[in-house]
Amino acid sequence: MPPSGATARFDAVTGSLRDDLHPTVSRTWGAAGVAWLSALDPLLDGLATELDLEIGRALPQSFHAVRAVTCADGTPAVLKAGVPDGHLDAEIAALRAFDGRGAVRLLWADPGRGALLLERADPGHEIVTLPDDEAVGVLGGLLHELHRAPLPAAGPEHVRAEQAAFEDHLARFPGAGPLPRRLVTTAAGLWRELCDSAPREVLLHGDLHHHNVLAATREPWLAIDPHGRVGDPGYDCGQVLYNPLDTDPAVLADRAPGRIERLADAVGVDHDRATAWGFAVCVLSEVWCAQDGPIDGTALAVAERLAPGL
Structure with missing residues (x-):
């Protein structure tokens, strides 16, 4: 299935629509x-x-x-x-x-x-038009609302299923690989622990970030393109951390701790748990990139910034 954090919707240089x-x-x-x-x-x-x-x-x-x-x-x-x-x-x-x-x-x-x-969300522009603090506040508010939905009887998988991607990566790259092995092994272990210890489970958006929230009329902002997952609400803090796309990875890494603090409050998990999910989801994003080609490096920069706080 498509990975989280899909292609940017507009070209940052030309301002034109990207059609990939x-x-x-x-x-x-x-x-x-x-x-x-x-x-x-x-x-x-x-x-x-x-x-x-x-x-x-x-x-x-x-x-x-x-x-x-x-x-x-x-x-x-x-x-x-x-x-x-x-x-x-x-x-x-x-x-x-x-x-x-x-x-x-x-x-x-x-x-x-x-x-x-x-x-159709109208006027439909992305939340990247807002200052980052304001955008993160909106994203947190949307997650709070989305997590109140009832769990579907069928359809969404548990986030535990994504554990396999780490194991596949480690098997494919038994030595030096495109990602630091210590980060992948740490993320794999955290993923298992976080799933096993979830204090509650909710219907997750699964890919909420700045390019998947559009300005609307019925409400100021509405989410689009949910991947649909079931699991710990802290999971949904992760994709925000390596977005917006085309932002300097160092800037995103510096923003990550403050963003996590606000998102943790919004989804009702403690700061340490949100940090662990943020780290693991960022590593998973790069693991997915490594399946088909070179890693992106943006989510990796965020993961490395968060690693000392685990």
């Missing part, structure tokens, strides 16, 4: 992704006819095709489609459980075709 759909889908799903891309236009046209939608412009897209659409009654919406391998099932289940509280509403979905019709 074809290379990202081809790299992630291989031949299945290429086949899906070749049938994408007929799929979108068929969905538009079936749902009585007028298809508009492409919106920022990387792992999924995303189009602005207008419903028959004039309601603005978003049509999202992805490779139908089941990876969107958790997002659909999470959005249904959130039911518009803190996140965009799910208007319709067909998991078998990997298709979703979503409320």
